[in-house]
Structures are given as C-alpha cells and as structure tokens.
Amino acid sequence: xxxxxxxxxxxxxxxxxxxxxxxxxxxxxxxxRTHTSRAAIQAFxxxxxxxxxxxxxxxxxxxxxxxxxMGKITFAHIEDGEGRVQLFFRANDIxxxxxxxxxxxxxxxxxxxxxxxxxxxxxxxxxxWVDDFRMLAKAITPLPAxxxxxxxxxxxxxxxxxDPETRFRQxxxxxxxxxxxxxxxxxxxxxVRALRDFMDEHDFLEVExxxxxxIYGGAAAQPFITHHNQLKQDLYLRISFELYxxxxxxxxxEKVYEIGRDFRNEGVxxxxxxxxxxxxxxxxxxxxxxxxxLTEEMLAFVADRVLGRRTFSYQGHEIxxxxxxxxxxxxxxxxxxxxxxxxxxxxxxxxAAAMQAKGMEPxxxxxxxxxxxxxxxxxxxxxxxxxxxxxxxxxxxxxxAKSIPGDPQTVERFEGFIGGMELCNAFTELNDPLDQEAxxxxxxxxxxxxxxxxxxxxxxxxxxxxxxxxxxxxFGMGVDRLTMLLTDQHSIREVILFPHLRSRGx
RNA sequence: GGGCGCGUAGCUCAAUGGCAGAGCAGUGGCCUUUUAAGCCAUUGGUUGAAGGUUCGAGUCCUUCCGCGCUCACCA
Numbered sequence: 001x002x003x004x005x006x007x008x009x010x011x012x013x014x015x016x017x018x019x020x021x022x023x024x025x026x027x028x029x030x031x032x033r034t035h036t037s038r039a040a041i042q043a044f045x046x047x048x049x050x051x052x053x054x055x056x057x058x059x060x061x062x063x064x065x066x067x068x069x070m071g072k073i074t075f076a077h078i079e080d081g082e083g084r085v086q087l088f089f090r091a092n093d094i095x096x097x098x099x100x101x102x103x104x105x106x107x108x109x110x111x112x113x114x115x116x117x118x119x120x121x122x123x124x125x126x127x128x129w130v131d132d133f134r135m136l137a138k139a140i141t142p143l144p145a146x147x148x149x150x151x152x153x154x155x156x157x158x159x160x161x162x163d164p165e166t167r168f169r170q171x172x173x174x175x176x177x178x179x180x181x182x183x184x185x186x187x188x189x190x191x192v193r194a195l196r197d198f199m200d201e202h203d204f205l206e207v208e209x210x211x212x213x214x215i216y217g218g219a220a221a222q223p224f225i226t227h228h229n230q231l232k233q234d235l236y237l238r239i240s241f242e243l244y245x246x247x248x249x250x251x252x253x254e255k256v257y258e259i260g261r262d263f264r265n266e267g268v269x270x271x272x273x274x275x276x277x278x279x280x281x282x283x284x285x286x287x288x289x290x291x292x293x294l295t296e297e298m299l300a301f302v303a304d305r306v307l308g309r310r311t312f313s314y315q316g317h318e319i320x321x322x323x324x325x326x327x328x329x330x331x332x333x334x335x336x337x338x339x340x341x342x343x344x345x346x347x348x349x350x351x352a353a354a355m356q357a358k359g360m361e362p363x364x365x366x367x368x369x370x371x372x373x374x375x376x377x378x379x380x381x382x383x384x385x386x387x388x389x390x391x392x393x394x395x396x397x398x399x400x401a402k403s404i405p406g407d408p409q410t411v412e413r414f415e416g417f418i419g420g421m422e423l424c425n426a427f428t429e430l431n432d433p434l435d436q437e438a439x440x441x442x443x444x445x446x447x448x449x450x451x452x453x454x455x456x457x458x459x460x461x462x463x464x465x466x467x468x469x470x471x472x473x474x475f476g477m478g479v480d481r482l483t484m485l486l487t488d489q490h491s492i493r494e495v496i497l498f499p500h501l502r503s504r505g506x
Numbered sequence: 507g508g509g510c511g512c513g514u515a516g517c518u519c520a521a522u523g524g525c526a527g528a529g530c531a532g533u534g535g536c537c538u539u540u541u542a543a544g545c546c547a548u549u550g551g552u553u554g555a556a557g558g559u560u561c562g563a564g565u566c567c568u569u570c571c572g573c574g575c576u577c578a579c580c581a
Contacts, residue, residue, distance in 0.1 A: 007550065008516055008532060070544085071537035090538065108531075122539045144517045147530060147542040158542060159518035159530055165573045166517095177517090220581040267507090267579050373581075397581045413581095425581080443581090502572065 005140075012140045015105040019135060022101075026138040031113055033061040037078070037085035041126045044118035056118040060085060060128055061136060063176070064110045065145065069103045072096065075127075078112065086127040087114050093131050102133065109139030109176075143177050168499050181494075187306060188483045188495055192259060194305040195279055195479070198298050204255040204281055209244035211237060211261070215458045218242030218400070221264035224274075237263035241280045242400065242474065243461045246429060249284050249472055250464045257281035259479065270491045271421060274500045277479040286473035288412045288428045292389055295416055295424060295475065296323035299387070299482075306486055314419040314485050317385050325387040325416070330376065333390055337379040342372055342394070346409065369397030384417035393427075399439040401427035402471075416477075419485055424477035431472065433465035 005013060019026045035043065035058040044056045062078035062085070072091040077084045091099045106112065114133040121127050146160035160178060161167060167174040167181075174181050199206065214233065216223045218240030226235050241258045248256045263275050283291065303310045303321045310321040335341045338358060345351035348368040355362040355371065362371050372394050380390065391414035395403055401411035413427035430436050437457075445457045483495040493499035 006516070011532070066541075068540055068543055069537090070540060073538045073540080075540045075543085077541080086541075088539075092538080121541090123541075125539095125541075127539090142516055142531070145531070146517075149542040156542085161517065163513095163517090163573085165513090168573095218581095222580085264580075269580090270575090272580070369581075377580095393581085399581075401581095 008142050009140050012107055012138070012142070015107065016138050016140065018105050019138065024135060026135050028134070028136060031061050031136050032059050033113065034059045036060075036082045037062060037080045038082040040085060040118055040128065044120075044126050048120070057116070058118060058128065059113060059115040060087075061113045062111065063139075064106060064108050064112055066147075067103070067106070067108065072099065074099060074103055078114070086121070086125050087116075087130050087133075088119075088121070088127045089130050089133070093129070094133070106135070107139060107142070108145055109141075109143040111136040111139075144173055145177055164493070165501070168493055168501055171498055184483075184487045184489065184495060185497060187487050190306045191302055191483055191486060192277075192479060194302040195298070196259065197305075198301045199257045199279075199281060202255070202294070204257045204283070205253055207245070207248060207253070207256050207258055208260070209238075209241055209248075209258060211263075213238050213244075215456055215460075217458055217461070219262075219264070222266055224263050224265045239264050240476065241278065242282075242476070243458060245280055245282045246469060246472070246474065247461065247464045249282055250467050250469050254284040254470070255281070268500060270493075271481060271484070273480065273492050273496055276492070276496075278476055279479055280474065280476040282429065282472050282474045284470040284472045287471070288391070288414055288426055288473050291426045291428075291473035291475050292325075292327075292391070292414055293323075295389075295426065295477075296325055296387075302482070303486070312486060312488070314488055315490060317419060319386060319418060319485070321387060325389050327389045327391060328380075329392050330372075330390045330394075331392065331410075333380050334372070334375055337383075338375060340375070342375075367396060369394050373397055381417060381422060382420045385420055386418070388417045389414045390417065396442075398427060399443045400430055400436075400474075402430045402432075421481060421484075422478075423481050423485070424475060426473065426475040429469075429472050429474045431465065431469040433462050433469075436465055437462050 016026050037060060040056070040058045040060055043058070047054050047056055060078065060080070062080035064076060065079045065084060066077040068075040074089040076087045076089070078087060089099055089102060112133055113136050114128055114130045116128045116130040116132070119127060119129050144161040144166070146157040149156045149158065161174060167178075175185075196206065212226065212228075212235040214235060216236040216239050219242070221239040223236040223239050226237065227233070228235055239262055241260065241262070245256050245258060257280065259277065259279050261275050262278050264272075265274065266272065268274065283294075299321050300310055300323055303312065312319055312321075331342055340351070340354050340358065342351065345354050345368075348366065348371060351368055351371050352362040352366070355375070363374070366374070376390070384390070392404065392410050393401070393413040393415075395401075395409050395411050398411045398413050401413045404410045404412055411427060413425070415422055415426075416424040430439070440457055440462075445455045447457050480492050480495050484490070484492060487495060489495055
C-alpha cells in the first residue's frame with residue numbers, strides 16, 4: 001500500500017522539490033556546528049560582561065521551532081540539545097530573495113544550520129545575526145508543535161501534545177516538542193549511572209546473565225515464551241536475574257550485580273510494564289541487615305547525585321531519603337493496621353477466618369502467604385509514604401530466602417516502600433541445597449519435565465548450590481519505579497521511553 | 507479478563523437529536539528589532555470503524571478497535 005500523504009505533508013513535499021530545483025540537497029550528508037545554543041549565548045554574554053567589542057562568530061545547528069517573518073526581516077527560534085536560541089535574518093544581509101526563500105520553503109520542524117555573529121536585540125534577547133543558513137534535514141510531517149509564551153519569566157505552552165496514546169506511540173514526537181519529557185529521561189540516565197557508580201565503588205562486579213532461559217525462576221511471575229528454531233527448543237525470557245547471579249557466588253565471584261531488563265507476562269498498570277528494568281545484587285557473607293543498611297546508603301547516594309539533595313516531592317508528599325528508614329516488622333505492622341496477628345494464625349483457614357471476623361473478604365482457597373500479601377498490599381503499602389522497610393516475611397511466599405534461626409516459619413526478608421509503592425525486595429539468601437530442593441517441590445516444581453503443566457525443577461541451580469554457596473544477602477529493585485519517584489511521575493509509562501501499548505494496524 | 511469513562515481539523519478544544527466550529531499550525535498578501543508578533547484574506551473533516559433507531563445522529567442504541575482510570579492478576 002502506498003504511503004498516503006496528508007495535505008499538510010503534500011505542501012512540504014512541494015517545498016522539498018523546490019529545494020531540489022534550486023540545486024539544494026534537503027538532506028545533506030554533513031553538518032557544521034561551532035557552538036551549541038547555550039555555548040553561543042554564554043560566549044556572547046562573557047564578552048558583553050567584559051565590555052568587550054569582540055565579535056562572537058558562531059555556526060549553530062538545530063530544529064526550527066518558531067518563525068516570525070515581518071516583511072524584510074525574519075525572527076526565528078531553533079532548538080538544539082541544550083535549549084533554544086533566536087535567529088535574526090535581514091534582507092540587507094542575505095538578500096531579499098534568500099529571505100523569501102527561507103520564509104517560504106523552510107518550515108517548523110526542519111533542521112537547519114546558521115552562521116553569523118551573536119548580538120542582543122532591542123528587547124534584550126541574545127540572538128544570532130544570520131549571514132548564511134542552510135537546510136540540514138527537511139521535515140515532511142509537521143510536529144504537533146505547541147506555541148510558547150513567556151509570562152513573568154515562566155514558559156507557558158499552548159496546545160501542547162498531551163494525548164497519552166500519541167505521546168507513547170510516537171515518543172519521538174513527544175520528545176521533540178515536550179522538553180520536560182526529555183528531562184525525565186536525562187534524569188533516568190543519571191539515576192542508572194549513579195546506581196552503577198555506587199555498586200562499582202562498593203566493589204561489586206557488573207555481570208550479564210542470560211535473558212533467554214530454558215527454565216525461568218527467581219520470582220512468581222508468568223513468563224514470555226519464545227522459541228529457538230535451530231535447536232527446536234522453547235525458551236523463556238527471564239523474569240528475574242536471581243538464580244543466575246547466585247550461581248556466580250558459587251563460582252567465587254563474591255559481589256555481583258546486574259542492571260537489565262526483566263519480562264513478566266502479566267497485567268499492565270500504572271506501576272507495571274511487561275518489560276522493566278531491575279537492579280539486582282548478591283553479596284557474599286552479608287545478611288539482610290547489612291543489605292538494608294546498604295540500601296539506605298545507596299538511595300541517599302543516588303539522591304545526592306541526581307537531585308543534589310535527599311528530599312523530593314512525590315505526588316504531593318515530601319519524601320526524605322536520609323538514613324535510617326523506618327523499620328516495621330511485618331507481623332507488628334499487620335497487627336497495628338488490622339488487629340490480626342498472623343503469628344496466631346499458622347494456617348490459611350485460621351487466617352481467613354480471622355479476616356472474615358474483621359469484615360474482610362479473603363479470596364477463597366488462597367494459601368496463607370497470599371492472604372498475608374493481600375493484607376500487606378491493602379492495609380500497609382498505601383500508607384508507607386516515607387521510606388520504610390517491612391521485614392520478616394512468611395516462609396511460604398519466600399522460597400529463596402533463609403529462615404530466621406529458631407523461627408522456621410519466618411524468613412529474613414525485607415521489602416522497601418516509598419510513596420506507597422514497593423520499590424525493592426531483599427533477603428538473606430537460602431544457600432542450603434537440600435532445603436532449597438524441598439522448597440522448590442513445595443512451590444510446585446517437579447522433576448517430571450514431560451508434564452507441561454508443571455514448572456520443571458531447576459536441577460542445574462541445585463547442582464550449583466551443592467558445590468557450596470557462601471551465605472549471602474541479595475537485593476532487587478525496580479529502576480523504573482525509582483525513576484518514577486525521583487521524577488515525580490505517577491505512571492511507569494512516563495519513565496519508559498517506549499512503553500508497551502496494544503499494537504494497532506497502522 | 508470485569509466495571510466506568512473517553513475518541514471531532516496537524517495540535518488543543520467547542521458544538522439541546524437540527525447548517526460540524528474556534529484558537530494555533532497551514533496557504534496568499536502587508537509589515538526592517540519581533541517573541542503565543544500584528545493586520546487582511548483563506549484552505550482544511552469518512553466526527554476511531556461498522557451497523558441500527560430517527561424526517562434528521564458528533565450527540566441515542568449495538569458490536570468492534572484504541573486509550574485512560576479502576577478492580578482482578580502480580581513471591
């Protein structure tokens with residue numbers, strides 16, 4: 001099917017043809033630039049501040065974002081990676097014919113290059129006085145461009161692209177016209193950089209482990225399934241890094257971390273995307289208390305680096321990342337929030353009865369761990385605004401965590417919450433291969449690999465553990481959620497460049 | 507997957523069941539320090555798609571597509 005151009009696009013295609021008729025290549029191979037917008041303005045202001053007469057000659061490049069032709073002069077703004085700068089064209093300098101050429105055949109959205117000297121206009125804006133200009137790349141489709149107005153020094157945009165569907169499907173257009181969106185992703189990059197620096201500075205080794213896995217594990221999520229043609233083998237996209245990273249501890253890599261993508265074939269929501277970025281680390285000879293302390297240190301470090309301070313606003317709440325975080329034992333937290341002591345209810349039946357007695361509606365047939373998880377999600381999580389660790393979780397929802405000595409039903413596990421949202425999950429890792437095998441069996445893994453209904457036993461992981469795994473603490477954190485917090489975004493889609501959307505036949 | 511809501515020009519939005527509109531963008535013209543520049547003129551629509559009710563549907567009904575919120579799901 002041939003591309004259908006809109007009427008607006010057809011006009012621009014005519015201009016493209018007009019350029020070619022003049023012998024001008026609308027997509028030249030090379031560009032020139034001596035200064036960014038900001039550098040040019042700063043260079044001029046520096047000369048100005050010294051009272052100097054020296055001319056600041058520059059060649060700038062960027063995207064045309066505003067044009068104001070006024071007879072025999074034209075003002076325009078171009079935008080580059082650092083900001084905007086005004087251009088001033090005058091028929092006296094470039095010739096009337098060239099000015100009209102610019103006004104007629106150049107459009108908003110085109111990339112251009114302009115040479116000249118910097119000056120300050122009567123109304124005070126540092127501007128490029130253009131003596132030569134050139135097309136760098138013609139835009140055929142008009143940007144959904146807003147018009148900006150400066151009111152009391154604040155930029156007010158009118159008719160900005162705001163439809164979420166268009167913004168996410170055409171993120172390039174969103175980024176091109178919404179500078180605050182670009183700022184979010186710059187901040188995200190700074191967050192990831194800070195996390196990496198923190199781990200490196202603490203002597204953790206960055207590693208990469210398989211995304212395509214014959215047996216998935218490390219979390220209780222549904223996987224995506226794919227297929228290797230030549231090997232005639234189904235493979236899963238990983239749902240966590242955990243089991244591979246802990247194999248590395250068996251290999252005497254004492255401190256390892258990975259930052260990468262996980263894939264979970266589950267519901268999409270404002271805090272769930274099917275693929276998301278996680279940081280996991282495993283730390284030999286540490287326990288969950290040490291991991292808790294390192295978590296506090298890490299987030300304070302990231303905040304210092306990225307924000308320059310440890311407080312920030314999230315959805316109307318002032319959050320403070322100064323250590324130490326609040327610590328609440330899960331049992332006590334649930335007791336305070338619901339009046340139910342989970343310790344008094346060692347079975348699902350007993351706990352469900354207690355919940356019913358409180359007027360709750362526990363899901364029929366749910367195991368005890370699920371009921372506790374539901375209580376946590378409903379009665380605790382939404383209220384955990386300031387950084388808080390919930391710790392000591394029931395064993396039956398934590399098959400990879402080690403029990404508390406003397407309390408086999410409770411494991412050394414914590415989750416960190418900020419802004420009413422789960423951010424991280426960590427525990428003292430189970431390193432007893434026989435106990436691990438028993439837990440896998442309890443969780444429904446099976447040695448009978450022929451039965452497709454059952455999740456196969458990860459025998460290789462157990463073999464690794466049998467070689468001996470040092471005691472260790474492990475940690476996982478959603479990098480997207482951390483970015484949501486530090487950029488004050490309610491939706492995970494706002495911090496993922498190309499969030500998952502249902503495909504559409506265009 | 508369930509419930510609720512939304513989908514109108516390139517963008518942002520109007521339109522009691524009764525002629526589909528505005529601002530910006532676009533096009534033509536005037537304008538030599540403007541900055542949402544201004545002034546004059548003007549183009550632009552399968553109202554997400556398909557059916558139905560009605561003399562008449564952007565509006566009401568059904569189905570479908572997509573998006574949002576929410577619930578469920580989610581160690």
